[in-house]
Amino acid sequence: ALYTDPSQLPKKTYDYIVIGSGAGGGTVAARLSELSNINVLLIEAGGNVDGVLGTEIPFFAPNQIGTALDWNFTTTAQAGLDGRSILYSRGFGLGGSTSISESHHPPFSDFMVHNRASQDDWNRFAKVTGDSGWSWNSLQSYFKKMEKLVAPADNHNTQGEITPSIHGTSGPVDVSLPGFPLVTDSKVIGATADLPTQFPFNQDMNSGNTIGIGWVQFTIGGGQRASSYTSYIKPALSRTNFDVLINTQATKLISTGTQSGTPVFRGVQFATSATATKYVLNATREVIVSAGAVKTPQLLKLSGIGPSAELSKYGITTIVNNANVGANLQDHPLLSSQYSVNTTAQATFDAISQNATFAGDLVAQWESSHTGELVLGPANQLGWLRLPSTSSIFTTTTDPSAGPTSGHYELIFTDGFVSFAGITAPSTGNFFSLFTNVVSPSSRGTVTLKSSSPFDSPVIDPGLLNSDFDIFTMVAAIKSGQQFLAAKSFSGFILEPVGEYANAITDAQLEAYARKFSTTVWHPTSTASMTSTSSSAGVLNPDLTVKGTIGLRVVDASAFPFVPAAHPQTAVYVLAERAADLIKATCNC
Numbered sequence: 009a010l011y012t013d014p015s016q017l018p019k020k021t022y023d024y025i026v027i028g029s030g031a032g033g034g035t036v037a038a039r040l041s042e043l044s045n046i047n048v049l050l051i052e053a054g055g056n057v058d059g060v061l062g063t064e065i066p067f068f069a070p071n072q073i074g075t076a077l078d079w080n081f082t083t084t085a086q087a088g089l090d091g092r093s094i095l096y097s098r099g100f101g102l103g104g105s106t107s108i109s110e111s112h113h114p115p116f117s118d119f120m121v122h123n124r125a126s127q128d129d130w131n132r133f134a135k136v137t138g139d140s141g142w143s144w145n146s147l148q149s150y151f152k153k154m155e156k157l158v159a160p161a162d163n164h165n166t167q168g169e170i171t172p173s174i175h176g177t178s179g180p181v182d183v184s185l186p187g188f189p190l191v192t193d194s195k196v197i198g199a200t201a202d203l204p205t206q207f208p209f210n211q212d213m214n215s216g217n218t219i220g221i222g223w224v225q226f227t228i229g230g231g232q233r234a235s236s237y238t239s240y241i242k243p244a245l246s247r248t249n250f251d252v253l254i255n256t257q258a259t260k261l262i263s264t265g266t267q268s269g270t271p272v273f274r275g276v277q278f279a280t281s282a283t284a285t286k287y288v289l290n291a292t293r294e295v296i297v298s299a300g301a302v303k304t305p306q307l308l309k310l311s312g313i314g315p316s317a318e319l320s321k322y323g324i325t326t327i328v329n330n331a332n333v334g335a336n337l338q339d340h341p342l343l344s345s346q347y348s349v350n351t352t353a354q355a356t357f358d359a360i361s362q363n364a365t366f367a368g369d370l371v372a373q374w375e376s377s378h379t380g381e382l383v384l385g386p387a388n389q390l391g392w393l394r395l396p397s398t399s400s401i402f403t404t405t406t407d408p409s410a411g412p413t414s415g416h417y418e419l420i421f422t423d424g425f426v427s428f429a430g431i432t433a434p435s436t437g438n439f440f441s442l443f444t445n446v447v448s449p450s451s452r453g454t455v456t457l458k459s460s461s462p463f464d465s466p467v468i469d470p471g472l473l474n475s476d477f478d479i480f481t482m483v484a485a486i487k488s489g490q491q492f493l494a495a496k497s498f499s500g501f502i503l504e505p506v507g508e509y510a511n512a513i514t515d516a517q518l519e520a521y522a523r524k525f526s527t528t529v530w531h532p533t534s535t536a537s538m539t540s541t542s543s544s545a546g547v548l549n550p551d552l553t554v555k556g557t558i559g560l561r562v563v564d565a566s567a568f569p570f571v572p573a574a575h576p577q578t579a580v581y582v583l584a585e586r587a588a589d590l591i592k593a594t595c596n597c
C-alpha cells in the first residue's frame with residue numbers, strides 16, 4: 009500500500025528496504041515483492057505522480073510543468089562550459105527520473121527514449137567486473153523481460169522501422185515507435201538513403217549494434233508515458249507484502265554491528281524534513297540504495313562510507329574508507345542548434361508552443377483518445393555515430409568508447425525549435441533542431457558533500473566538455489550533423505542556421521559556440537561503480553553489494569563503471585531486473 013507519512017507504516021521490520029523509486033529502485037522493489045513470504049518497504053523522497061498530466065502526456069504542454077517533481081540541482085561552475093553553472097534535473101517523485109518532465113525547458117518532457125545500449129557497452133561492464141553475467145549475451149532474457157512492445161498510438165504499419173523479433177512482448181514497460189507522423193520523417197530517413205556510407209540506416213538500434221540512424225523507440229504505450237512507477241510500482245501496490253512510503257527521505261544508513269569485523273548496514277534512518285521526527289527501521293535481510301547517481305553517493309558518505317578526509321571535514325565518522333564514492337561521475341553533454349525551415353504553419357512542433365488554442369485542442373484530443381501530436385517524444389529519429397578511426401584526436405587520445413558498436417556521438421532530429429540553454433523560442437516561424445550529444449565522454453566529474461545535512465544538495469561537478477576528446481567530438485558532431493542536413497532529401501526544407509549558431513563557421517568558432525550553449529542530457533552515472541570483487545577501485549562488487557560492508561547494495565545508475573553510449577534508463581531497468589534475481593538467489597525465501 010501507499011503511505012505518505014512514516015507514522016502510518018504498519019510494520020516494524022521489513023526483509024528489504026529500498027531507497028528511491030526510479031528505474032533502479034522501483035524495479036528491484038517491485039520484483040522482490042513477487043516473493044509473497046518476504047516484506048518490502050520502498051522509501052521515496054518525492055511525492056505521488058498520479059494524475060499529474062505532465063508526467064502522463066508524452067509531449068507535454070508548458071503551462072502544466074511545475075518544478076515540484078524535480079530536485080532542481082545546480083552544477084558547480086563548469087570550466088568546459090565557459091564557467092557556467094547549469095540546472096541539473098533529477099526526478100523527485102514516484103518513478104524518479106523516469107517520471108519527470110524537464111521542467112525548465114518547455115515544451116519538452118523526459119525524452120522517454122528506450123535504448124538498451126550496445127553490446128560493447130555491456131561486454132565492457134562484464135570485462136571490468138569479471139562477471140560474464142553482465143555481458144550482452146547473458147542479459148538477453150532481461151532485455152526482453154522488461155519490455156512489452158506495443159503498437160504506436162496511431163497504429164501505423166511499423167514494418168521496416170523496428171525488428172519485432174528481438175523485443176519482449178509481455179514485460180511491464182510499454183515500448184512503442186512514434187505514434188504521429190511528422191513532415192521531417194521522410195526527409196531524415198531519405199537522407200540515410202542519400203548518404204548511406206556516412207549515415208547508414210539502422211532498423212533497430214536495440215540489436216546490440218547502435219550505429220546508424222533510425223526510428224526512436226520510446227517507453228510509451230497507448231499514447232502515455234511508461235515510468236518505473238506505472239510499469240513496476242503501481243501494479244504491485246495491492247500486494248500486502250509491499251509498502252511504499254512517499255514524501256520521506258532516507259537520511260542515513262545505520263551500521264547495525266559487525267560480522268567477522270565487517271560492518272553490517274541494515275538500518276535506515278528517515279524523515280520527512282530536516283526538522284521532522286527521525287525514524288529508524290532495520291531490514292532483516294538487506295538495504296538497497298537506489299537514490300540515483302547524485303543522491304546515492306551523498307547518502308553513502310553521510311553514513312560513513314566514503315573518502316575519510318572528506319567525511320571528517322563534516323564531522324562524519326568513517327566506517328568504510330573508500331575514495332571512489334562520488335568519484336568517476338560521467339554524463340553526456342548536449343547541444344541543440346536551430347535552423348529556420350520552409351514549411352507551412354502548424355506543420356512543426358513550433359505551433360504547439362506558439363499557439364495556445366492549438367495546444368489546448370491537442371491536450372483535449374490527448375485526454376479523450378490518447379492520440380494526436382502529444383503522443384510523441386521529442387524526435388521521431390535519432391542516430392549514433394563514430395568518429396573516423398583516422399581522426400586526428402586519436403593521435404593524442406585513446407578511444408574512450410566501449411567498441412565499434414558504441415557511438416562517440418549522437419544526433420537527434422527535432423521538428424521544431426528547442427533550446428536547453430535558455431534561448432527563448434521565437435513566437436513565430438517554423439524551425440528544426442539538431443541535437444549533438446557526446447556519448448562516450450572521457451571527462452570525469454564528482455559528487456561531494458556540501459554539508460553534513462541530508463537535506464542540503466551535494467556539490468555536483470559533472471565535468472562537462474572537460475577534455476580535449478569531448479570538445480573535439482562535440483565539434484565533429486556538429487559538422488557531421490551539417491553534412492547530414494545537406495543531403496538531397498532536405499533540400500528546399502532547411503533554410504538557414506539561427507542565432508549565434510549562424511556565426512559559428514570555423515572549428516574555433518564552433519568550439520566557442522559549443523562551450524557557450526552546451527548543457528546536459530541528464531545522464532549522470534558511475535558515482536558508485538562496480539568493479540571486480542578483487543579490485544579495490546570502485547565501490548560495488550559485481551553483485552552490486554557495497555565493498556567492505558554486509559547487508560547493503562546499490563541498484564541504480566551509479567553502478568555502471570562507464571556511462572553507456574545510450575539514453576540510460578533502459579540499461580538501469582535491466583541492471584535492476586538482474587539485481588532482483590541476484591538478490592532472490594541469495595535470500596533462501
Ligand SMILES: Cc1cc2nc3c(=O)[nH]c(=O)nc-3n(C[C@H](O)[C@H](O)[C@H](O)COP(=O)(O)OP(=O)(O)OC[C@H]3O[C@@H](n4cnc5c(N)ncnc54)[C@H](O)[C@@H]3O)c2cc1C
Nearest residue numbers: 028030032053104105119120121258300564565575576577
Ligand atoms: C529530464 C530528464 C530526461 C531524461 N530522458 C531520458 C530518456 O529519454 N531516456 C533515457 O533512457 N533516460 C533518460 N533520462 C535518464 C534516466 O531517467 C535516468 O538515467 C534513470 O532514471 C536513472 O535511474 P536511477 O534509478 O539511477 O535514478 P532515478 O530514476 O533518478 O531515481 C532515484 C530516486 O531516488 C529518490 N531519492 C533520492 N534520494 C533519496 C533519499 N535520500 N531517500 C529517498 N528517496 C530518494 C529520488 O527522488 C528518485 O525518485 C532522463 C533524465 C532526466 C532528468
